Structures are given as structure tokens and as C-alpha cells.
Amino acid sequence: MNWKPDRYSRLRALLRGERVAEDVGEEFEHHLRLRTETLIANGMAPAEARAEALSRFGDLSRFQRETVAIEKSVLRERKRMEVFDSLRRELQQSARGLMRSPGFALVAILTLALGIGATTAVYTMLDAVVLNPLPYADADRLVKIDHAVPGQGADVHWGVATASYFHYAERARSVEGAAAYWVNTTNLRGRGAAFRGETAQVTANLFDLMGARPAVGRFFRADEDVPGATLVAVLSHELWQREYGGERSVVGQTVEINGGPIEIIGVNQPGFKLPDQTVDVWYPRQISAGMRHVNWHHLTMLVKRKSGVTVEAVQQEFLALSRELPERFPNVYSEDFMSRTKFQPRAQDLRASIVGDISRTLWIILGSVGVVLVIACANVANLFMVRNETRSNELAVRSALGAERAHIAVQSLAESLLLSIVAGLLGLFLAFGGLKLLLAIAPADLPRLSDIRLSTEALLFAVGLSLMAGLVFGLFPLFRRRTDFAPLREAGRGMTTTRAQLRVRSVLVTAQIALALVLMAAAGLMLRSYERLTRIDSGIEADNVLTLDVSLPFRKYNTYELSTQYWKDVKERIAALAGVLHVGGTAALPFSSSNHGCSVLWTDPPASDVGHFVLSATIQGSAGCISTDIVLPGTFEALGVPVRGRTTTWTDIQSGTGAIMLTRTLADRLWPGQEAIGKGIRGNGPGAVYYRVVGVTDDYRGEGFQRPPVQMVFFPMAPIEGAPLWAVIDGLNLIIKTAGDPSQIAPAIRRAVNELDPSVAIGQMRTMDQVMAQSIVHTSFTMILLGLAGFMALVLSVVGLYGVVSYVVSRRRSEIGIRMALGAPASEVGGMIVMQSVRLAAVGIAIGLIGAFLTTQMLQTLLFEVEPTDAVTLTAASFFLLATSALAAFVPARRAARVSPVEALRS
Numbered sequence: 001m002n003w004k005p006d007r008y009s010r011l012r013a014l015l016r017g018e019r020v021a022e023d024v025g026e027e028f029e030h031h032l033r034l035r036t037e038t039l040i041a042n043g044m045a046p047a048e049a050r051a052e053a054l055s056r057f058g059d060l061s062r063f064q065r066e067t068v069a070i071e072k073s074v075l076r077e078r079k080r081m082e083v084f085d086s087l088r089r090e091l092q093q094s095a096r097g098l099m100r101s102p103g104f105a106l107v108a109i110l111t112l113a114l115g116i117g118a119t120t121a122v123y124t125m126l127d128a129v130v131l132n133p134l135p136y137a138d139a140d141r142l143v144k145i146d147h148a149v150p151g152q153g154a155d156v157h158w159g160v161a162t163a164s165y166f167h168y169a170e171r172a173r174s175v176e177g178a179a180a181y182w183v184n185t186t187n188l189r190g191r192g193a194a195f196r197g198e199t200a201q202v203t204a205n206l207f208d209l210m211g212a213r214p215a216v217g218r219f220f221r222a223d224e225d226v227p228g229a230t231l232v233a234v235l236s237h238e239l240w241q242r243e244y245g246g247e248r249s250v251v252g253q254t255v256e257i258n259g260g261p262i263e264i265i266g267v268n269q270p271g272f273k274l275p276d277q278t279v280d281v282w283y284p285r286q287i288s289a290g291m292r293h294v295n296w297h298h299l300t301m302l303v304k305r306k307s308g309v310t311v312e313a314v315q316q317e318f319l320a321l322s323r324e325l326p327e328r329f330p331n332v333y334s335e336d337f338m339s340r341t342k343f344q345p346r347a348q349d350l351r352a353s354i355v356g357d358i359s360r361t362l363w364i365i366l367g368s369v370g371v372v373l374v375i376a377c378a379n380v381a382n383l384f385m386v387r388n389e390t391r392s393n394e395l396a397v398r399s400a401l402g403a404e405r406a407h408i409a410v411q412s413l414a415e416s417l418l419l420s421i422v423a424g425l426l427g428l429f430l431a432f433g434g435l436k437l438l439l440a441i442a443p444a445d446l447p448r449l450s451d452i453r454l455s456t457e458a459l460l461f462a463v464g465l466s467l468m469a470g471l472v473f474g475l476f477p478l479f480r481r482r483t484d485f486a487p488l489r490e491a492g493r494g495m496t497t498t499r500a501q502l503r504v505r506s507v508l509v510t511a512q513i514a515l516a517l518v519l520m521a522a523a524g525l526m527l528r529s530y531e532r533l534t535r536i537d538s539g540i541e542a543d544n545v546l547t548l549d550v551s552l553p554f555r556k557y558n559t560y561e562l563s564t565q566y567w568k569d570v571k572e573r574i575a576a577l578a579g580v581l582h583v584g585g586t587a588a589l590p591f592s593s594s595n596h597g598c599s600v601l602w603t604d605p606p607a608s609d610v611g612h613f614v615l616s617a618t619i620q621g622s623a624g625c626i627s628t629d630i631v632l633p634g635t636f637e638a639l640g641v642p643v644r645g646r647t648t649t650w651t652d653i654q655s656g657t658g659a660i661m662l663t664r665t666l667a668d669r670l671w672p673g674q675e676a677i678g679k680g681i682r683g684n685g686p687g688a689v690y691y692r693v694v695g696v697t698d699d700y701r702g703e704g705f706q707r708p709p710v711q712m713v714f715f716p717m718a719p720i721e722g723a724p725l726w727a728v729i730d731g732l733n734l735i736i737k738t739a740g741d742p743s744q745i746a747p748a749i750r751r752a753v754n755e756l757d758p759s760v761a762i763g764q765m766r767t768m769d770q771v772m773a774q775s776i777v778h779t780s781f782t783m784i785l786l787g788l789a790g791f792m793a794l795v796l797s798v799v800g801l802y803g804v805v806s807y808v809v810s811r812r813r814s815e816i817g818i819r820m821a822l823g824a825p826a827s828e829v830g831g832m833i834v835m836q837s838v839r840l841a842a843v844g845i846a847i848g849l850i851g852a853f854l855t856t857q858m859l860q861t862l863l864f865e866v867e868p869t870d871a872v873t874l875t876a877a878s879f880f881l882l883a884t885s886a887l888a889a890f891v892p893a894r895r896a897a898r899v900s901p902v903e904a905l906r907s
Contacts, residue, residue: 137211259553513844
């Protein structure tokens with residue numbers, strides 16, 4: 001290509017664009033001067049001739065403007081065509097150059113695509129979960145209010161009670177709006193069969209606070225959100241489409257909630273959901289400031305802080321307001337209660353409260369795949385350096401023929417950009433598949449999970465990574481201080497790689513190994529944590545145990561007798577199926593949540609009866625949250641939990657004997673050194689009676705592997721007559737122990753429940769193994785992703801090391817031939833190559849260990865019974881990487897040992 005003429009013509013065209021008006025003016029003036037001179041020659045005076053020439057020419061100013069516009073348009077088009085033509089030629093030449101080196105192009109593209117794809121997939125998840133603003137009006141001003149209760153436990157948090165909600169909403173001056181809601185899983189039915197769905201009881205102003213707009217109908221009025229008002233409902237857009245076919249005439253129809261029909265007044269906008277979960281149906285909470293309040297902190301409260309007010313300012317005001325609660329609501333917030341629980345409000349930015357600890361995890365994972373991308377780029381950098389060295393003859397010839405460094409750089413840049421763009425496109429394809437993998441293994445409770453998809457931001461992110469990589473690699477020729485003409489003088493004979501070139505490649509490989517060790521150490525620590533979690537004895541026999549979530553229509557089973565009879569009937573039907581050994585049921589399924597009831601329980605009559613229900617616990621004067629659960633007879637047999645004494649029976653339930661069970665740890669706490677069986681526990685309230693302990697279960701970890709064994713009281717389905725401690729049980733998790741694979745009998749179980757009562761909603765069916773695995777899914781999710789990152793880093797580092805060693809062998813072929821001609825044995829030559837690889841790996845491992853000591857501290861909160869600097873993990877990772885590096889050098893070393901001295905010297 002003739003570079004100089006092209007370059008100068010473009011420069012002239014560029015300068016000409018600023019002189020178009022001047023050139024046009026000179027051209028017009030030239031024509032006027034010629035016309036004037038002709039008229040003067042015909043006998044006119046000069047002034048008269050000039051005026052006549054102007055008169056004959058017409059509107060000179062207009063003609064000049066039009067001509068300038070035309071000239072500029074032509075110039076722009078010509079420059080555009082020149083740019084496109086130049087770009088086309090450069091890309092064609094680059095494509096031909098890459099096709100002549102298919103191995104280089106393929107390896108570079110795949111390596112870059114792997115790094116770009118992994119980074120883009122994780123960035124997409126991080127962007128959707130953490131970085132994107134919430135889809136609400138003034139989302140950055142929304143604040144969630146709950147309560148910390150250090151007296152009940154360092155990590156215990158309660159919501160808001162009706163009393164505290166109205167107190168805060170009425171007196172807070174730092175906010176301009178407040179709303180509350182309560183989400184519950186209930187029995188729902190539209191036009192089809194009943195199903196387990198999520199309902200939200202909300203204050204009427206919630207939708208206005210969050211900026212929602214109805215798609216059909218309207219939202220709630222204030223007069224519909226007071227006790228005693230007729231219930232009305234708003235459907236989610238998704239439920240409207242699924243159950244009602246998207247008909248706009250749905251307004252005025254009904255939806256069944258717990259067996260009772262409620263009039264539909266509207267449909268919510270598409271995609272609208274609460275900050276922490278999706279909802280099927282909304283209806284008013286119907287609370288008022290004048291109602292009878294109890295200490296039940298079940299509401300989630302949202303406020304919108306005023307413009308310019310910080311979250312910290314809201315926190316301080318609500319803290320001051322909480323000190324007024326005992327005076328305003330003494331029957332709910334006694335001084336003893338406030339002192340014992342250390343009850344205090346907590347204000348959190350809404351997005352931060354939703355994302356929680358997962359933000360830290362995703363940033364760590366993004367950093368890990370970012371390291372993989374850096375390692376991939378180091379590999380590609382090594383490839384480009386090798387390519388530039390192998391093309392030294394070509395570059396020298398071009399320089400000798402007059403090509404300048406800038407032209408060579410442009411060609412190299414075009415080649416690298418073409419390669420990186422192809423890698424970016426392939427990376428997007430890999431990112432799409434990687435994102436599907438991430439969603440498949442992601443925890444089900446990952447916030448904003450439904451919002452995760454390849455977005456425009458993710459595409460721009462991938463494009464940016466590709467272009468940045470292409471620019472960096474394309475500018476490599478500019479790093480050369482001068483053109484090396486030695487290849488032309490020596491015809492390439494006897495040339496070896498310079499020490500500086502080897503040093504640069506060795507530094508890149510050493511950095512790759514160091515980074516790989518950091519990732520392998522992180523993955524190893526998570527693997528150790530996961531292994532320790534799974535080795536913990538849960539106290540439950542999970543093999544061949546199936547769980548089934550079942551919800552009754554409350555209005556149909558609204559008494560203890562009706563509810564109890566149904567659960568007895570369904571238990572008997574399932575127990576009669578072939579292959580079923582035991583059937584039980586519990587309100588709070590072990591390992592699925594820690595959302596158990598928490599009540600005031602006494603083992604001795606209190607000195608005074610405070611006369612109201614308090615969701616806390618005081619046992620013989622010591623504070624502590626005592627969990628309660630409702631269980632069916634046969635539950636502990638199905639779970640394989642041994643019981644001392646006996647379990648409760650249907651006779652206990654139907655005759656109201658008040659027989660209860662509790663866990664061993666709680667029994668030892670309540671009656672240290674005494675036998676718990678035969679002792680009594682009663683609730684807190686007027687007319688409360690004692691329930692008698694008939695059995696003590698062995699300890700089991702019902703709230704997760706990472707939490708201590710549960711301390712819990714197990715009450716029967718129905719309370720002692722006249723002394724209700726809980727509402728009618730309309731939802732349970734059935735637990736079925738089978739003789740073989742539970743999946744084989746699952747359809748029969750589902751049919752048995754449906755046949756007993758089709759209006760009963762059947763929810764999720766899972767094995768107990770699945771439930772327990774889900775409880776540690778956050779750890780396994782992090783472990784898998786860090787493990788994949790570590791594996792990719794290991795592979796790329798070993799490939800990079802193999803490439804460098806192989807290239808060194810090929811460039812030192814003559815030297816190796818001389819060594820062997822002088823008597824060096826093949827084993828010595830091979831050992832020299834392997835030791836070179838091991839030395840590089842050892843330096844990288846030493847640097848990586850320092851990096852691991854510094855960076856693995858970020859994993860502290862994610863680890864279980866493993867220190868971030870665990871010596872076993874770091875040592876194992878180091879030796880594995882060192883052994884793999886030595887193995888990577890084996891093939892080049894073997895090839896070096898087989899070099900023929902005669903052929904090496906001749907070549």
C-alpha cells in the first residue's frame with residue numbers, strides 16, 4: 001500500500017474543509033475579474049464595468065452560500081468514502097493475515113472470549129441485583145424500617161407492629177410518606193384449581209408511595225382500609241393473565257382467598273412486585289390507630305425520606321420516637337419489655353436492605369472472573385508478542401520499502417480489533433450460556449432474580465472489554481523503539497529470542513500463576529467450608545423423605561375441629577399408600593426457614609400477669625426467644641429423630657390433654673439436672689393453663705447447618721379448650737417417609753390430597769435432601785463460581801506456561817543442538833527445560849501466596865469453621881499448581897530432548 005500519498009491527500013482534504021468558503025470566494029472573484037476585464041476592453045470605465053459584471057452575475061452572496069454548502073457536502077462524502085474505503089482495505093488485509101495464521105487466531109479468540117464471556121455473565125447478574133435502581137418512583141429515597149432486638153440475639157430483627165407503625169407514621173418529620181404491608185402464603189383460587197399463592201395485606205397508600213399505577217381498574221381507597229370495611233382485592237398483572245385471560249372485564253369479578261370470595265377492583269401494572277418478593281393478590285390490611293394493638297411485629301414498613309434528609313437522620317429521629325412508645329402504648333411496650341429486648345428501630349436504604357450480603361458475594365465473584373480475564377489477556381499478550389517476533393522479517397521488509405511505524409501500528413490495530421470483535425461476539429454467546437448456568441445454580445431467594453437478563457448495559461460492557469483488549473494488543477508495535485533490520489542482514493539464521501523479550505513473557509506467565517493461586521486458594525477455602533457444613537450431623541434422617549406444602553381454605557376449615565379432622569384424614573390417606581412408612585407434618589419445615597412462632601412461656605406461675613400477648617420469651621427470668629412449632633403425630637418418626645418418653649397422639653389432640661414435646665437442649669435449659677417429662681409450660685395471658693411435657697426429642701439443626709440445634713416447644717394441632725395459644729392451622733408441610741425412592745410415589749400422594757378435597761391448594765413438593773441442600777445453597781453457589789474461576793485460571797495459566805516454554809524450546813533449537821553435540825545427555829536437556837518452568841511457577845506461587853493472604857480475608861463472612869489463611873488449603877493449592885506447571889513443561893522438555901544435533905545445526 002502506498003501510504004504517504006494517501007496520508008497527505010487526507011490531510012489536504014481535512015485542511016480544505018476549513019478553507020471551502022475562502023476557495024469558493026476566490027473562484028467567484030476570479031470569474032468577476034475576468035468579466036470586468038472583458039467589459040473594460042469593450043470601452044467601459046472600470047467602476048462601470050465592475051457594476052455591470054455584478055449585475056449580470058446576479059445574487060452573488062446567495063450563489064456563494066449555495067456553492068459553499070455543495071462543496072462541503074461533496075467534501076464530507078468524499079472523506080466518508082475514503083474512510084470507509086481505507087477501513088475496508090485494512091480489515092480485508094487483517095482478515096487475510098489472520099487466516100494465514102489460523103492457530104494463532106483461534107487460540108487468541110477462544111481465550112479472550114472465555115474471559116469476556118465469564119466477566120460479562122457475572123457483571124450482568126451484579127448489575128441487575130446490585131447496581132440497577134429499584135423500579136419505584138424516587139426509589140433512592142425509600143427507606144425500610146424494622147427493629148433490632150439485641151436482647152433476643154445479635155442477629156434477631158423484628159418488623160413493625162401496628163402500634164409502632166402509627167406512632168412513627170404520625171409523628172416522624174423527616175419523611176413525607178409511610179406505608180406497611182404483610183406477605184403471607186395462602187390458599188388462592190381464580191377461575192381454575194386452587195393453588196398456593198402469595199398475598200399481601202397492605203395499607204391503602206402503599207401503591208402511591210411506590211409510584212405504582214393500575215393497568216385496569218383502580219387501587220384501594222382510604223375508607224376500604226379500616227377495620228370492618230368490605231374486603232376488595234387487586235390482582236397482579238401475571239395472575240390476571242394466567243387465571244383470567246387478561247380480560248378487562250375482570251373488575252367486579254371475584255378471587256378466592258382462603259376459600260372466601262373477594263371482589264376484584266383492579267389489576268396492577270406489569271412487573272410490579274414488592275421489594276422482597278412477588279405477590280399474586282393485594283388486599284387492604286385494615287388497621288387503624290384506635291384499634292386494640294398487640295406486640296406482634298409482623299409488618300414491613302416503608303417510608304420516603306424528604307429531599308435532602310439522610311438515612312442516618314431518619315434513623316436518629318425514629319430512635320427518639322421509639323422512646324415514646326412505653327408512654328403511648330404501655331400495654332404493648334412495657335418498660336420491662338424495652339429494657340429486656342433492647343428494642344430499637346433500624347432505618348436502612350431499601351435497596352441495601354434487599355441486596356444484603358449477596359452484594360459482597362457478587363463483587364467477590366466479579367473480581368474473580370475479572371482476574372480470569374486478566375489472565376486471558378496476559379495469554380493473548382504473549383501470543384501477540386510471539387506473533388510480532390515471528391513477523392520480524394515481514395516488518396523489516398515493509399520498513400525498508402518505506403512503511404512508517406504509524407502505518408504498521410494502524411495495520412496491527414486493525415488486526416487486533418478484528419480479532420477482539422470476533423472474540424467479543426463469541427464472548428456474548430458464552431455469556432448468554434453462562435448466565436443460564438448462573439440462574440440454574442443461583443439461590444432461589446436471590447434478590448431481584450427475575451430481573452437478571454442480558455441487558456443493554458451488559459452488551460456495552462462486553463463491547464467495551466473487547467475494544468479495550470483490541471486497542472491494547474494492537475498498539476504492541478508502537479512499544480518497539482526502532483525497527484530491527486537484523487533479520488534481513490542475517491536471513492534469520494542463528495537468531496534467538498533476546499533476554500528482554502523472554503523476560504517480558506516470563507513476567508506475564510509469573511503474574512498469571514500468582515493470580516491463579518489466589519483464585520484457587522479462594523475456591524479451596526469455599527470447598528473446605530462446604531465440606532465441613534455437609535459433614536455436620538443434622539440430627540435428621542433425610543433419606544427417602546418427601547415434603548409437601550399444603551394449604552387449606554381457611555373459611556372452610558375455620559375451627560380447630562374441622563382443621564384437625566382434615567389433617568388426620570389426609571395423614572391416614574397417605575399412610576395407606578403402598579411404600580409409605582410414616583407421615584407427619586409441621587408448620588415450620590426444618591432447614592427451610594427459621595420463621596417459627598416465638599411466644600412468652602412460663603415454667604412457674606409468674607408473679608403478675610401482664611395481660612397481653614408478647615412475641616418474646618422470658619423463662620424463669622432469663623431473656624431468650626423460645627421457638628414454637630405445631631406438629632402432627634408421626635412427625636419425628638418420619639424425620640428419624642429419637643424421642644425420650646413418647647410422642648403426641650391424635651387422642652391427645654382430640655381430648656385436649658395438652659401434651660407437648662420439646663427438644664433436649666431446651667429441656668436442659670429450663671430444668672437443669674432434672675427430668676423434663678411431666679413438667680409444665682404455659683403461655684402468657686389471662687386464663688392460660690399449663691401444657692404437660694410428654695416427650696423430649698434429640699437435638700437437631702432445624703434452622704440450618706450453620707446454626708446451633710433448635711430450642712423449641714412442639715404444640716399439638718389443637719390447644720386445650722379455652723386456652724388458645726395459636727390460631728387454627730390452615731397450612732402445613734407434610735413429611736412422608738417412604739420405603740424407596742419418594743419420587744416414585746409422589747404422584748399418588750398428590751392424587752390422594754386432591755381426592756380428599758379439590759379446594760385444598762398443593763404447593764411445592766421436595767425431598768428432604770433437596771430442602772437441606774437449599775439451606776446451604778449460598779455457600780455452594782459461591783463455591784461453584786469461585787471453583788469455576790479457579791479452574792479457568794489454572795487452565796489458562798498452565799496453557800500460558802506451556803506456550804512460553806514451547807516457544808523457548810523452538811527458538812533455542814540451535815543452542816540445544818550445540819549442547820547435545822558437545823555431549824549433554826537428553827535427560828539433562830529435558831531437566832533444564834522442566835526446571836525453567838518450575839522456577840517460573842515457584843516465583844508465581846510465592847507472589848500468589850502473599851496475594852492470597854491479603855485477599856482471602858474478604859471471604860471471612862462466607863467461610864464456616866475455616867480461617868481465610870488456612871494452611872492446608874494454601875499448601876494444597878501451591879503444590880497442585882507447582883505439579884501442574886511441571887507437567888505443562890513435560891511435552892516441550894521431551895521435544896527438546898529429541899532434538900537432532902545435526903539437523904538443529906543445519907537449520
